[in-house]
Amino acid sequence: MNKFFFSMMVCLVLMLAPTSSALAQKKTQNIYTCKLVREARSKTPTMYASTYQTQKSDLKKNVAQRKRTRDQKLNDEAYVVPKDSIAISERAYRRGMGTKPLLYSIERRKKDTKVTFLQPIYYSSQWLHYSQGFKIVDQKSGDEYHVRGYDGGASFGKLMIVKGCNSKYVYVSLLFPKLKKRVRKIDILELPHKTDALPSNDDGIPKSYFNIKVEDYLVTSQKNKKIYY
Incomplete structure (x- = not known):
């Protein structure tokens, strides 16, 4: 019985054992599969990088x-x-003097407050934008005076374009509510506003001015002045 069982086991092993040709074929298949995997791995990063660069460029x-x-x-x-309608200052502008407007004057008027800036012009055709987020803040009381618009009535919701004033300063005036008499020291702030529409080449620098003593910039309008004898 044991001899018969041993003979059967030997036959079964011989039947299941792969031949040399089968082993060689399997080895060849494994080598080919590994080669394909290596090629896929080497090509995938390059393919992804190329696709990414194309998408990025688009x-x-x-x-x-x-x-x-x-x-x-x-x-x-x-x-x-x-x-x-352009009021040009006698002060000349030169490259390197900065692009931020200079605070020029503050005028207390009967019904409003007129704040005037010297706007540098450094192109033959230049756009200007003053935000509807402008406001004056009284440093002592915290009271806020929000801008009403341009002096002269230009639309506040559009860009302004000034032509033919390269290398010059032009006057730009904004109107605010009338300041209370006790207002002495202020901040003039330009804050973002939902209606702002700026070109892509905007420098992003807000036109804000801090610790301004009103009396240092105070002027009196000469328009319709009264003369007494």
């Missing part, structure tokens, strides 16, 4: 095109200031 082009389209729309809708 995204940049789309963003740039949207900016150009938006800038063109803002330019088309802008208010071009008439030449005879």
